[in-house]
Amino acid sequence: xxxxxFGSFSVHAIxxxxxxxxxxxxxxRNETDRLALLALKTEITDDPSQALSSWNDSxxxxxxxxxxxxxxxxxxxxxxxxxxxLEGALSPHVANLSFLTSIDLSTNRxxxxxxxxxxxxxxxxxxxxSL
Numbered sequence: 001x002x003x004x005x006f007g008s009f010s011v012h013a014i015x016x017x018x019x020x021x022x023x024x025x026x027x028x029r030n031e032t033d034r035l036a037l038l039a040l041k042t043e044i045t046d047d048p049s050q051a052l053s054s055w056n057d058s059x060x061x062x063x064x065x066x067x068x069x070x071x072x073x074x075x076x077x078x079x080x081x082x083x084x085x086l087e088g089a090l091s092p093h094v095a096n097l098s099f100l101t102s103i104d105l106s107t108n109r110x111x112x113x114x115x116x117x118x119x120x121x122x123x124x125x126x127x128x129x130s131l
Contacts, residue, residue: 039091044087079094084108090114100124105128
């Protein structure tokens with residue numbers, strides 16, 4: 001197979017570097033979402049039904065209970081933890097879920113302030129924190 005050489009790099013090497021950089025960027029973004037969800041879990045002081053027990057390294061975070069990811073980007077788009085009897089505070093790290101379009105934490109016992117950083121989620125269309 002012929003390839004053009006540019007200095008000491010071939011076209012194949014340049015393509016490999018580009019693909020590797022794109023994959024690394026996707027992994028970093030995914031890691032941001034995973035860490036944001038784990039930060040939310042640490043603020044939960046009571047989970048009587050063990051609803052968040054799947055939130056660990058045995059599954060990809062897109063398979064965690066209540067989490068839906070976009071197909072295109074594999075980023076968290078929906079967080080639905082309604083009616084799970086969860087108790088705790090809402091972590092400001094939820095604002096790092098930059099692809100969120102919907103958050104439903106209704107019928108739980110969250111307390112404290114709603115993090116102001118949620119206002120930076122420009123894709124967010126639905127926020128339900130009702131009791």
